[in-house]
Amino acid sequence: MLCATALSCSPRPSARPSLAKFPLLHHPALPISSPSSSSPRRSNSWGWTWTGRWVSRFLSLYLSLLTSVSVSQAHEYRPSPSFTHACEDIDTYYAQLRNSKGQALQKKLHSLISPHRSLSYKQVWDALKILDAADVDNPEASPGVVEIYTLKIVPKALAGKPEGWNIVAIDSEVFTPAKTLPGEHLWPRSYGLIDRVSLSDLHNLRPSDINVNSSRGNKYYGECAFTSAKCLRPANKEAAIDTESDSKRWAPPRQVRGDIARALMYMAVSYGFHQPGGGPDLHLSDSPSIEKKEMGLLSTLLRWNKFDPPSREEKLRNDRICKFYQYNRNPFVDHPEYADLIWEQK
Template sequence: MVFRHFSKGHKELHRMYQCFMEMGFSDVNNYYANADHLEGKSLKKKLNSIIARHQSLSYREVWNALKLLDASDVDNPKASSGIVEIYSLRVVPKSLAGKPEGWNREHLWPRSYGLKDGPSLTDLHNIRPADVNVNSSRGNKYYGECDVYSTKCLKPANKEAALDTETDKDRWAPPKQHRGDIARALMYMAVCYGFRQPDGGPALHLSDSPKSSTSEMGLLSTLLKWNEIDPPSREEKLRNERVCKFYQHNRNPFVDHPEYASLIWEERSSLRLPRSHEIHNKRQFKTRKHEQPILS
């Protein structure tokens, strides 16, 4: 692992090393203490200062990390022999990593949308196991649901993808039980690398007019909706904890605080959502019950 210096100061170091132990509720609150009462760009900048300083893995090290983070047995991941593919929901052997008939490393925020050789390319918050063929079908399409009146919408998105996936020429919709997870992963990327990348890569942004040439990923309004209707599950929270504890020593703020999303982006989205602090106070972010992965 390589340690990347994004910021300085004892407070940042203390915040990072909190991840070496299981964090209780009070510890997580302390991690984000300086972000209280902020909104918009001020909140985005503060979260960036909290999470941007982290350890970076080599691209080769990502394979073994995924075998633990996305193991089919979330309570005993090291002993588990399988991983869960993000788009097919199938459990496949860890031993098929990188093989044509197996699974590979899917960048939720595509490489062509501004990821360079460095921390953004190997960031575990942004990488999931995916079936090789399904990953190829997705390519670098941005996330979104087919237009209601579209005659060119493919459901499922690939014959090996989950039944509730869909795609057209430009958009890709993952299984419903992972739509919130993916939205929060992209939000993390837009904050962690939203101002600069340490290797000189472009700042990443979310937009309702995504373009790879300007490193703008989307669809922002769809991601905000997915974040609202598909709140963090126990599995997603465990994954966030393990990325922090075992590998990068930083957290995804949107898994810990889904309400941050609309506090940062709702004014820029074409979809007007309720104020996130109102949603949070009404306890509308509830842990969902996942369907069981399909065994193969």
């Protein structure tokens, strides 16, 4: 029951406390002069005066203690902060998912993250300059962005230029800034991305060097197979030194392998049951197929998710997509364990 005041929640003193508990309150009065039979009223008056003072002090002390308890309770109360978007309150955002696993968890996540704000092409340009800024603590003032496969810092001003970071056309129309999207689609377009909602999803986009992005093409993710006749290390002369590639697979730098794995898991959940534009459902598999729209390698992505946990930069990126752009989150950044709960159950 809620209390209207601190006093109403505190134990009430008895109407008349026993004086035996407070000996000073009934101590015999000490007259100024020797008592005599001629001055009983003065003696009684003196005694009542002292008794009244002690009662007053007792009540003051009692009320002071009650006030201290009330103030202490007030300091312990922490009201919930206000949030503009539901995704900002992480604990509440995932509350409905407790004890879920397998396809049940995947479907609940889909219902949670699939509805989101779709951005215009210009908004995507501007967003990547913030989300992937070299200075994550001051992204607006940061002059450069970090490319996903080279880990190099390149000037924001070089976006879309031949010597700068990549632009990917989303359709067959005329190649113009208004009809293009920047960066690398981690989940390639040929594996089932057909409309602007999926193609412009910030969780799936990163700045990328134009030449390195062309080298990757639409290869699925994974280290070179042991039987590969030709494995390139690095995957491209301009790529990071710890990348590798063969005719089918592409392995990004080690420090972003977990990031990429979680981005693909997000895509498989967000677009795994329904695409707004009527496109095919996306899936992860150890047998990748463009025809089936199955990306991979699933077992490799699960391993990367474990060995490269979310960094501070990845968490900040997720927070900013939620708060400023799409108003949804990548659940695998907040809860990497969801990956095993979904795919290791199959």
